[in-house]
Amino acid sequence: MAGMTKFKAVCAYDGTDFHGWQSQPGGNTVQDFIEARLKTIFKAKTRIHGSGRTDSGVHAKAQVFHFEGNWSHPPADLLRALRSGLPAGIQVVRLSRAQKGFHARFSATGKQYRYRLYEGFAPPWDSRYCYSLGTRKLDSDAMSAAAAVFLGEHNFTAFGANRGDGSEDNPHKDMRRVDVHRNGGKLMIIFEGSGFLYKMARSMAGTLIDVGLGKLSPDDVATILAGARRTEAVTTAPAKGLWLERVYY
């Protein structure tokens, strides 16, 4: 295909109103909207490749994707065109030409996710973007102790989930950072790792919340991790608290 250029783009989205990242027959996914917009711009069906999926309701500050298109103008013009025709909940933040070998998923060396928690009742303008605990309180010291259990290379099968589509992923991941920050009644858990299994960030967050609520101890978390199989002991935290913060290359 002569004249095709590869582009790398970064987008932000409010996951509330979309059925996740990944294109699906029913549409209404972030990928579907961006592909529809690119089809209009390029006047040709254009497939985009994301760094990975995000579940329905999960937000992204900086999801990365790549695609190829026939575009002879400056990339800044393509960025402007891409910005104007998307739903308000999706925003393309940056766009640049990419190396031939670049792949948003396979070139990634790691990802950062954040999970936002709120002790009490989050105000209306924040309630879509964090998980509110109501009157329950979290022991953030216990959460920090349990967070350390995840650090390093492990088989994370106990915190993954079956996609139900036959796809499989290497369950061995390197967790480089798991920090629990508290600022008054607002808490944030930062996860940085080589990769994440399906529902893994939400499952680690849900487990740390259970530790914060006194339902599990840090030792329990170590036992669950070592068990290397998914059990009912692991809770998946609500999607709305999760943010894909950064993809590393």
Added chain:
Amino acid sequence: MAGMTKFKAVCAYDGTDFHGWQSQPGGNTVQDFIEARLKTIFKAKTRIHGSGRTDSGVHAKAQVFHFEGNWSHPPADLLRALRSGLPAGIQVVRLSRAQKGFHARFSATGKQYRYRLYEGFAPPWDSRYCYSLGTRKLDSDAMSAAAAVFLGEHNFTAFGANRGDGSEDNPHKDMRRVDVHRNGGKLMIIFEGSGFLYKMARSMAGTLIDVGLGKLSPDDVATILAGARRTEAVTTAPAKGLWLERVYY
């Protein structure tokens, strides 16, 4: 009515999905939702009285209202009951017993509004809560100079609007504070005054934005204010950037 207690309550709302504060036949207003909830709690039609109306799309960090109800339990229980049955966009933040003579509107001595602006494109999770200027830039020094024009006691008819329902308000208001704050590409205009005419905060904001864009000078604003009648020179800024921040008593 024996056993009736007067309560003062403070509520926060995301104005995006409501048709403003004030009850109307079509419903879907903040007042309608709170009154419906109180009717369920008290098992009697209950009228609430707000500090004033807010337009469709305008947000509130702390709108104040009062009402009377037959309630023999602690106010904290009423607050809990009021919190649980409202749409996610409305949150009752505080509630206490009020003095017999208290009236949310007539006892108010002043109000603070804030108008949020964004140079560039606000991210999806903020785009409902501020006015994005896209590629246009604002001269915030000129805006500050024009803001000073509003300070003190004036006839604000030029920045008011007709409600269309025959109601009239004294156009003489005392503007105690009009500050323009810039933090990088984020701007905030703070208005504090004895009272605000219908659409007055949005009209002052729209005028200051026009000054920031170079369409009007601070002297033009002084001329418009002195003219004491509404003309096409005054732009009403979009509702979504406006926040009712505080009501003073």
